[in-house]
Amino acid sequence: MAREVVAMALRFVREYVRASDLAVAAAVLFACSAARSRLSAKPGAPMLWPVFGVLPALFANFDNIYDWGTAALLRAGGTFPYRGMWGGGSSGVITSVPANVEHVLKTNFANYPKGPYFRERFVELLGDGIFNADGGAWRAQRRAATTGMHSARFLEFSSGTIGALVRGKLVSLLESLSASGDAVDLQDVLLRFTFDNICAAAFGVDAGCLAEGLPDVPFARVFERATELSLARFVTPPFVWKAKRLLGVGSERALVEAARAVREFAERTVAERRAELRKTGTLAGRCDLLSRLMSAPPSDVPGGYSDEFLRDFCISFILAGRDTSSVALAWFFWLLASHPDVESRVLADIRAAAAGDDDASRTSMDYLHAALTESMRLYPPVPADFKEALEDDVLPDGTAVRAQQRVIYYTYAMGRDKSLWGPDCLEFRPERWLSPKSGVFAGGAESPYKYVVFNAGPRLCVGKRFAYTQMKAVAAAVLARFRVEMLPGQEKTVKPKLNTTLYMKRGLMVRFAARGQRHEPGHGAVPAAGGCSIKHQLPKAAIEQSEY
């Protein structure tokens, strides 16, 4: 019977309905559905189109997406719902309201894990590493990370590796660039620096990205490739990438190969260190995280950490620590170039610390610390982040979140919100972070849920202290020795790239001029009268001791 009804219906369609009628009917349905979405949308929020969700609005504003998203959030009162394309499996809310962020990151932490959506996109590269883990697996990695990173021994070691890399590689590279007058992409140099630095801190190996001639480093290249291909899964409909994965073709095949190369490198390093421990009976001479965790596991981890645990731990650390501080520094140098008053105060701070002629609190270079913090308020290295709801919930501002939906917190917009930072929120003003009386950094008084640049709550960035030490060491060493001159004409090209990290889309082309010298546009280094060089005054301790 049912078969006869279907056959009759098909005959009717064939005889009486033309393709153009179908097209008109589909267009009417689409328009009605679009009108309904428009009417039910929150005022100010972007339109959620039938089938395509928020994508048309994103494409229309692609060139200016961060600022467009910020304006939309401010118009919508700080929170609005979003939906990706049908079949894309992505929906939820976007917010910049600190109370909502606190709810997700702390108050109702148990309901907002990283979740399967994130995990399945990164599992080939990260396995069960801290960045990808939830529940017990996350707790075990987190404990290992905090014990390892906050031990006095690691802190001393990491300051040493940072100082050695700054003085041994970075400064000599910049000296030769300054002598030749050649321009360079500063973002690329900084990315190389932090990659080498995190490999030294996590594995105790020299990745060699900053070696002479800035070579192509296969490990860095496959790591970058595996990360990019994992991120591509976030913007590809799951049925597409999952089908490709099943068939082992295209980008999915490339991802499996790149992730395998990264994991093999990590496995080899872990195996070699294990062999060294067996042979010599100690890793006492090594202070990197891998060696510390292997040779001195906590007493309640009987038999120590497994090799798989250590492999995943190190890979997550490289991912977490390889590009955030370099990107933060690139924006910092960019902002300094257009704020000579801030640059002068930063320099004065560095000189005071170098000369050791100030009181003890100032040797930690509070003004520089404030300037970096302020720069990341405007250009947060992780511009947005998300968590996935386990169960239905209601956020403090009354927004409903359904199970398996995501709450995206938009750090970039939070840093540019007048209601949080005042009418001068778009100005680069490091003073807002300093105590007016003492000039000491007073950022600790701010709510961590208003400035979520390093995340907040139980999943606060483990590397925050390391990152500040690293950024201050680089900024102090570079600014004390060189003037960083932007190549002209970049005002229009220096823009953030759409990514999980706020890279500059086309890098940052600069020249270095040794202090006391000046580069004329298009020429090499020429001496300038009256310049002052403090190159030889900067003692080792001054660039290594500052930490928060």
Ligand code: HEM
């Ligand atoms: C300016 C530099 C940095 C910024 C802005 C930053 C920011 C962040 C953010 C936003 C998160 C939360 C990610 C999430 O849960 O989705 C995070 C987590 C993390 N960061 Fe950083 N980070 C920086 C540097 C570093 C460095 C240098 C390291 C390593 C040495 C590091 C290690 C980690 C780790 C291990 C986590 C995971 C913590 C957890 O899930 O419990 N970070 N960071």
